[in-house]
Amino acid sequence: MIHRPKRISIFCGHYGSGKTNIAVNYALHLKNNCELQIANCELPHVAIIDLDIVNPYFRTLDSRKELEAAGVELICSDYAGSNLDIPALPAAMQRPIADRSTFCVLDIGGDDQGAVALGRFADQIKAENDYEMLFVASFFRPLTRTPEDALEVLRDIENACHLPFTGIVNNSNIGDETTVEDILASGEKARRLSELSGLPLVMTTVREDLATDPALKNETVFPLRLQEKPI
Amino acid sequence: MSEKVLMKGNEAIAEAAILAGCRHYFGYPITPQTEIAAYMAKKMPKIGGCFLQAESEIAAINMVYGVAGAGKRVMTSSSSPGISLKSEGLSYLAGSDLPALVVNVQRGGPGLGGIQPSQSDYFQATKGGGHGDYKMIVLAPSSVQEMASLTVKGFDLADKYRMTAMILADGTTGQMMEPVNLSEVEVQHYDKPWAVTGTKMQREHNIINSLFLEPEELEKYNFARFERYKEVEENEVMVEEYLMDDAEICVVAFGIAARVSKNAINEARKKGIKVGLIRPITLWPFPKKTLLAAADKVKQFISVELNMGQMVEDIELATKCKKPVTLCNRTGGMIPSPQQVLAAIEEADKGGQA
Structure with missing residues (x-):
């Protein structure tokens, strides 16, 4: 475990930065590392909540089987992956967010537009004050190539959801073609974003097969198993 | 860091259009192509371009007509039902011999259909869609890299032959993400002496129009246009x-x-x-x-x-x-x-x- 888990972990960022993949992996990680749960919680219950109202295709739902097999509760729109183009959120997501015995991982839709959906829970989450909200940065995405551009997206998201970020996740990647050198180079930008924003760089998410590379020994690496691609 | 960026197909179209010199985008949102408009909305104001969300698809395609007539590179994008709405404008563009790029990121049909991927607008794209004798150059990308390269190609071919070029993609190629290299884009430039840019009192008026009072004259234009289409068939097949x-x-x-x-x-x-x-x-x-x-x-x-x-x-x-x-x-x-x-x-x- 990289750091003590908060009860609510929120992943936000530019669309296509890799939020859903990270959220799925993080939820499985919480579930599978029971000894690291908060002490007074005997039966850790982990729920992943898909608050994405932006993305029509690639969703948390694509990992349903894996999540169910691990015993992670999946809550997403009834219309995710369907033909209905309605940004609806299910009522069922109220319960785990309110229930303090459940660890929640929130997968938020891209950009400030996607973060609007999170706003309605902002007061509740702030009142409990046991959350972390992580900005997922990928410096290989065309509109967040520089730390300055990423900071702009970060601030837009905070404005839209009324919650301040608590940390940064560096998920810079170019899909299958990502090399260790790419990750190391992006680390510089992630640290610059950390300086600019005043937020700690919490972890660097790395594709499973690259995660153990010795060149990354100075990074706080969180290995990622990638969601299966439909094509 | 690698020269490549990780892009959604829709983003690749938008960025490639900008690289190809397009500074005018008019559109109306529809899934699964909305990222094109969103990208343009973010980028165009920063580079002195124009992004305008029109009040409807029909308005958007007629704005395209206007800018194309002024000789500037211009585009619109939509998905299946939106392209049906734009079809009248596509016919007018063809009738006026105006170059433009139109993107169709197809979804299921007919009717409102659904937002999942489809190729069911093949007939609409290749056989007309709008009324009258006309053709469009129809390009079908199968990777995110091709979304970019064919967008540039589309602008070039449109200018070269004074035709509409259509990118006929589908929801999956629009939404999926792949590494893209945009550093090797080559853009062609074509003079447009026919454009309505003001005579400066130095030449006759240019007229852009698809209405002909004399049927003989309309026939003449149609024959001439199909001579041009023959050239396209001879020279521009890609397979x-x-x-x-x-x-x-x-x-x-x-x-x-x-x-x-x-x-x-x-x-x-x-x-x-x-x-x-x-x-x-x-x-x-x-x-x-x-x-x-x-x-x-x-x-x-x-x-x-x-x-x-x-x-x-x-x-x-x-x-x-x-x-x-x-x-x-x-x-x-x-x-x-x-x-x-x-x-x-x-x-x-x-x-x-x-």
Whole structure:
């Protein structure tokens, strides 16, 4: 475990930065590392909540089987992956967010537009004050190539959801073609974003097969198993 | 860091359009292509361009008409139902010989259909869509890199032949993310002496119009336009052939269907089946010569499509029905699996027509 888990972990960022993949992996990680749960919680219950109202295709739902097999509760729109183009959120997501015995991982839709959906829970989450909200940065995405551009997206998201970020996740990647050198180079930008924003760089998410590379020994690496691609 | 960026297909179209010199985008949001508009909304104000969300698709395509008439590179994008709305404007663009780029990231139809991927606007794109005798150059990308390169190509061809070029993509190629290299984009420039840019009192007025009072005159323009279309058919066909040298079965597929088909073909080859792929990259002009030549070598064609069988008719025409053409398809937002295509290949290999 990289750091003590908060009860609510929120992943936000530019669309296509890799939020859903990270959220799925993080939820499985919480579930599978029971000894690291908060002490007074005997039966850790982990729920992943898909608050994405932006993305029509690639969703948390694509990992349903894996999540169910691990015993992670999946809550997403009834219309995710369907033909209905309605940004609806299910009522069922109220319960785990309110229930303090459940660890929640929130997968938020891209950009400030996607973060609007999170706003309605902002007061509740702030009142409990046991959350972390992580900005997922990928410096290989065309509109967040520089730390300055990423900071702009970060601030837009905070404005839209009324919650301040608590940390940064560096998920810079170019899909299958990502090399260790790419990750190391992006680390510089992630640290610059950390300086600019005043937020700690919490972890660097790395594709499973690259995660153990010795060149990354100075990074706080969180290995990622990638969601299966439909094509 | 790597020169490449990780892009959604829709973003690649938008960025490539900007690289190609497009500074005017007019559109109206519709899933699954909205990222094109969102990207333009973010980028255009920073580079002195114009992003405008029109009040409707019909307004957007007529704004395209205006900017095209002024000789500037201009585009709009939509998805299936939105393209139906724009079709009147497409006919007017053709009737006025105006170059423009129109993107259709197809979704399921007919009607409102659904937001999942589809190729069911093949007829609409290649046979007209709007009224009157006209053609559009139709480009069918099958990767995110091609979303970018064909967008640039589309602008170039549109200017060269004073035609509308359409990117006929599908929801999956619009939404999926792949590494893209945009550093090698080459853009052509064409003079536009016909554009309405002000006479400065130094020349006659240029007139852009699709109304002709005399039928003889309209006929003359139509004949001339089809002479130009003939040139396009001669010079601009783009097609990929994959493992066709010794192929006995020929899969024909474009866009996302071609990707699925390649996987199936690789599997079939492992089983010793001699199968290849012809992938039309231009759907109009259609690669008739390549298909006709293949018809003398293969025993069967299989058309893989995300519709009820539209390109299958063009294959039959191009091959003059010399060999049977069967259909392997899904529709309504569904994508054929590599297993389904493999099964069709195996059936053809056994001598049945699947």
